[in-house]
Amino acid sequence: MEFEVLNTLHKDGAFAGKDVFVFGHCNATEEMIDYLSGLSVNVVAILDNNKTKVGNLCKGVPIILPKYIDANGIVLIANRFYEQMAQQLRKIGCEGRIVKVLEYNSFAEYSLSQETVKRKTERMLRGKNTLENIKAKYSKEHLVVCPHNALGDVYWAMSFLPEYMAKHKIDDVTVIVNGDACKQVAEMFVDASCVLSLPNIEMEEFTQALIYCNEPNCIIAHHDKIYTDNSIKYLNSHFISFIDFYKYIVFGLDKTAESVAPRFHLPFKNTAGILQGKTLIISPNAKSVVLPPSEFWQKTIQEYKNKGFMVCTSVIESETPLENTIPISFPLNQAISAVEYAGHFMGIRNGLCDVINSAKCSKTVVFPDCIYSTTKIKVADFFALPDWFTIFTDTI
Template structure:
């Protein structure tokens, strides 16, 4: 039996080595094609994960990073169309979209060969194969935020002053107003709801429906921001502005209420009343979770500078959310944190 197991282990080891070699070889072929297409001097910037919030964080630091590293010619390798659209808001115009397999191949090549030989820069604290990295365990530790991990870990900035870029929503004012009037919206009297996130399940519909009814009864226009096959909330109309339009539209509307997502990052500096919701615990999310991490790690940085109300809650407090949110819409507060949870319980958000 022991001899048999040894044979199996040896065969598996050789199989794993063979698979790794094939992936590294495929990565090298792809890297060679990219070099041929974009030039030998090009440096390829890669975020292996999908997510508009990740590209937003990269965008605000990228110019400073390129200047610091004296990188003159760069090509960004995006994971999807949405990520590329966010990149365009930071004038990351030279780039290409790579699929899952291509991302795996380049990641394996980078791990195998290293950055001293390759002109590929991995712009994320978590690699595509997180089992080879422990950085994810630092998320939220000692109050380290999402923004902190990009600033200090990914881009290796210290405590020096860093000039952060902001997304450029430079769109024709006439086009934005036309979009607004076509959907029957009213300036400074429209609430844009964003109930969906790709990284964690949304809140129960009855909470959103109760909030919608309360806002409608008070004379607000209420719309749901929808992408793809997402459906609008009951008694609201769907709007699907492009990412280049969402900033000015939110400012014209006057109010935004969102489940924490990359969209919240994107509009975080827009001049309007913003309310962002955080579950106390989200075990079905796409990250290593623990009670309180969603807010602790993904809180919007510099709350006193960004006009945003952030609400953290657990399941037992969901029934209170519509009233709390409505009160915050009506009052004059523009920033702060509200906690709705029983300190003696760590209810799991499902």
């Protein structure tokens, strides 16, 4: 994410002598905290209206209700609801500077200036060029676009894809995903030659072109990413699970439709030398949820070690493993065989949980006690995984 505005504020001395707040706990906020930390600017608190998040720490920063803001602090907002959030702050007496931090969402820009329309047209045309290139190469295939860089979304989209294809008598598809990790997940279900990966910016431009051109031979398979669809609002007053969201709302399938498990996954290469059936693999990280305290993991680690288990942390790239564990990395197409070899998996609810959902081993999911996105539904209810042992962080 680009935070050029933060550099400018820093250079201009806007943070000097001010308490710095960020408004709205989300991925962008967490990235902002990291970015500001790199500029030696410490965020005093995260403002959030969600009472279930209040009182927790995120990256060591307390989450508080907006009413407790220092009247003269500076507030940074990376959210397309910037206008409403700024209005709320003014109403409760915030007199300090409120700054909109771009680029949260390239789909939205609340302006009708000629310059904006020109820029957005150019953006769409770049996406249209990508679309034309894909259609030239895969002329007969139905396009299945997973715009969200989220493993779980791709997993469930692919799980229900065979039923969708059967319902609409589609023989061939090209699956277009956001980023290489999502490509790996898609390739667990369909032949690798049918999967394309686009980087995030290109994917957003491409998706915009699909919308603008009303591309007919295509489905955008997502649950909350695209501004033209507002199905997620259904969750404000009704319930449907994440998995059923894909089944019914995204693909329009009926009750009899069944998801399928991945067809292509590789044997686990045990380069770390873990113990077969006597290893716990922990996946402790997730986007946008309040993580359990380190004491929870240390207690769990000790309990397993006392029973003679080896305990590993699943890490990606430069991630730090939990203390007293061995770091372990495996490609996603080995994830199922890796946890089956280990015998035991425990993870905060994240996309890896979806990827290994069909694995035959002991699986425990740890849910934070918080509300999902802008809905009124708990994360634990929306993202529930049938047949998994479940731990709720409010019971820790």
